[in-house]
Amino acid sequence: MTALALVPLAPFVAALAIAAFGKRLPARGGWLAVLGILIATIALPFFFDQRINVGIEWFTLGHWHFGLSLHLDGLSWALAMLVAWVALAVNVYAVRYMRPEAGRVRFHAWMTFFVASMLTLILAGSLLLLFIAWEGVGVASYALIAQRHEESEAQRAALKAFLMTRLGDFGLLLGWLMTLHFTGTTDIATLLNAAQSGSLPQGVPLLLAMLFLAAAIGKSAQLPLTAWLPDAMAGPTPVSALIHSATMVAAGVYLVTRLFPLFAAAPPALEVVLWIGGVTAVLAALAATAQADLKRILAWSTVSQLGEMFIALGLGAPIAATFHLITHAAFKACLFLGAGAVERATGSHELGQLGGLYRRLPWITAAFVAAALSLAGLPPFSGYWSEERILAAAAATHAGWAIVLLVLIALAGVYIGRATMATFGPWRQAPRQNRSYKPWIMLAPTLALAIAALALGGLVHQPIGRLLPFAESPPIADGWWKTGAIIAGVVGLAFGVWRTLRGPVPALGKWPGVLGAGVHRLADATAHAALSISTALCALERGFDRLAQRVVAAAWAMAQGTRIGEDRGLWVVNDGFAEMLGAAGERLRPLESGKVFWYSAGVFGWTLLAGIAITLVVWWL
Amino acid sequence: MLTTTIFLPLLFAAIASALPSRNAGAIRWMALIGASLTLAAALTLAAGFNYADHGLQWRMTTAWIPSINANYDVAVTGISLPLIVLTALMLVAVTLYTLRDHDRAKGHACLFLLMATGLMGVFASQDLLLFYLFFEIALVPLYFVIGIWGHENRRYAAMKFFLYTRAGSLAMLLAFLGLYLAMTPHTFSLPAIIAAQPLAGHATAGGLVLLGLLIGFGVKLPTVPIHNWLPDAHVEAPTEGSVFLAALHLKLGAYGLIAVLLPTVAAAATQWWIALVVLGLVSLVYGAFAALGQGDFKRLVAYSSINHMGYVMLAAGIWAATSDPAVRALALAGAVFQMVSHGLLTGAMFFIAGTLQDQAGTRELAAYGGLGRRAPVFAVLLAIAAFGSLGIPGLSGFIAEFQVIGATLAVDLWAALAVILGLIVTTGLYLRVVLVMLMRPATSDILHEPAPRRLAVVAVLLALSVLIGIAPGLLESMIASSASLP
């Protein structure tokens, strides 16, 4: 079934065509991009429930085989579908969104190239191809963050993103080279078989898992490689929607999921995954509640949600992680597209300059709210179903992690409630609000994603367990946890909204009065603590920045030191030697007077002395 | 056929020198014809390469100095043939690039043709004395190229270059004599020495010969701490001179390391493998850091060459460290691939750097801001070269680097991590270049798109890098047929 290659190739060819002829195409290649992705989107459903493994031998060296192969199973099919559809929606949206900007050919070409690389990454059957695609999405991300390259902020963000993710990438490089060393191929299936059958030497699965985990941490912006993702918001909003929330940053989660049997064979690695995910998720959620910029709230929220997926993986529930990845992609892309529309309508995404947009952007408001509710984990929205699965896995292993998850759900409610109210809420009015803003090319994809955020979870939460090649886990947490999750979501949302209001407002209904002063005070204190912690974490975010800068500064200082050592040290030693020889020559210079008399006198005098010396020596002997 | 290829440039140098000096155009065209014919001859050699034959091919032997048993003995292997083709290719590129330069064209063209003969001769020699002779033929013209056509500080740079490399090649000659004397009957024949391994049982003599060869090839490679001449030579050399220096002259050291040092004193190399590995790692990391600290573009590329050539030294060390033939083959294949890849990528990079220097009159990175807007095609080529140099898949650098890292990993994880450190710094370094030159607003309007002929030269080199990056099998199979050295 080599037709599978069509899926990544169609967008790739489109990317090349846009790069070559973009200037002459409608919408500067935007529609061609959509066409290329559409082909992939249409082709994918035909491969439903198939197991395909096609590949070519790239080259061989001795007994080492460097193969490039595509591998299709339930997992890669589901994620490829997700990537293709979200990419389709975002690219349609981008045609209109990008209209006022410069460099559109570049944008569309890189965007399509990204989709091709991302599809390759997901469908890759060999680690080598996966690595190539992994670097491909990294380069595309770099170029797209730097899209508005006149802004120095965008330059710095692009540099930071590429460097920090590449730091992790080398884990993947070492990982697949080590795989090659131990199995002779870079085939993922071979590696997983070896890991499961225990034929790898002692300690190797753990080492490999840690190396791959480094790559996953970098791509998915987990601690300590988090700082780049919020900064990456300097790119255009469709880029944030597609790359920095829905697909590329989820590649880390996908990598761990894909290699889950390897991680399962190395339990300490899973433990590390769990803790990194947990700490990141909580910190990022707290940080999100303190942001003043709509896109940055969403970025921190993405980090937090990815952390939740890591928690799920660490708890041994890859199905839950994948499910949450899918629903998260839908609702987070929808949120970003909404934010992009807000940005186009008002020219800003600072919360302080927004407000009251529900009148001007009714459809966007509806879509944003649907996605926000999904993020807050309210039934029957998608987020509810996937969070339930993670919660079920946590409740089955350790109640502590289940409580962490409840906290996370509540925090998600707080920040997304705050963001939604501050942007669309009816009490503050944006300065310019008369003109209604309804470009349908931007609205349709947003609404489509909103519908996905609404219904996708409910539709697939049963079949997904059968589709994925992992052991089934309970889809729904039992009674108490389930109720707790819903309550956490509601409380969080309500609290977020309330904080934005700063006082009783009718839109919230009667429940604050009913709950009474006691609950009020308790929640207030907790939230105050949470909010003050999260304000403190704003400093932490700066700390992440500073840490990254510190490392760069240290590297710079080291480089300067090397240069100085080079200039003052080795230079002096080497040149000093030459100068010493030169000075010696200078001393001897007067001997060469140029007078024939002295030369001839020297010759004869020397001969005379030599003759006398020889005579004396002979006589003495 | 091989002899024809080697001496074809020399023949055309003679023809060109017979033309009147006033007619610079005719001389340049004659040089171009000579270079093209050389490339055609080299490609004929490649077409006739027998992949199943692991020995010497296209061999030709004649007595040269019978009294000391030195022969004219040339042949190619899968390791040297890619380098011969690369030499012919770079000769064409340089001749094409300088087609309209009329500053003392005769001497210029003849020196480059002479250098090509020397370089190809080194890559083909199977006799150590002949190797030394060709080595010097390749070396001396470059001294004049730097000294005559170079920039402000050229005398200093040329002198430094010459002194360093002379000292190196004398150490090498002593080592060759050591090998000669160890053989009974005395001979300079490389295959005979490899077959006999005369110093296998003599730790001291073997170590001394190893040291001599290491100094000789280490200077040319160059490896830290004897790399000091390279940045100066690169900075002061004219564009085409630095291209030849980076793309080909550094390969003399690399080739000597792989094809002479390792096979002739294998036992000593195995004993001292740790020194080779450490030298390689230090060059790698030091080169990367030193490059990051530079504000001078040519100097930056020069230091990154030290970083790139560190891979070859590392690969040689890894080869010596292990006895697993598969790992050895991987290390050698990576080293040879790196030589070709570095020749193409850094050759292109120096064409770019030199053109920029000629246009802007300065080498400061900061002065090149806004290149992306002023010269978009040139900027794209620069970006491709930069991303290729930092090892993005799709270009040749990636293939070379992962093979060396893979072989290193099989020996020691920590060494591999040190390589990664170098790679990360290199990434930051080239990203900085791209950032400053492509994304910053223009600081002046001096920069402009160079002549299409020059753009085409750079584009062809990069296209070849992409070609062997996407289809490495073309080169791998050739290398692999010889990568299983003793």
Place this chain on the structure above:
Amino acid sequence: MTPIPLTAFLIIAAILFAIGLYTILAQRTAVMVLMGIECILNAVGLNLIAFWRFTAPGDYSGQIFTIIIITVGAIEMALGLAIMMLLYRNRQTVQVDDYTELKG
């Protein structure tokens, strides 16, 4: 008649040599310096022929050697004078002290 002893030849040669040496060192004109050189050469030639005559008169190689020296001396003289002519043409002087180009 008593044959002239070898010592006499050697003494004459030594005197000749001393005269040549003095001429070279003391004279400032290039022509005189050349003549001094010629004297020294002739002293050497006289020594050679005397030693040949007194030690191995049967072997003619000594004689041939001397003839070669005389020839070389003549050529040298011719070359020296030619160089001097050129120098004079360029600088209008044959005083050796005026030529200090070799000064380091």
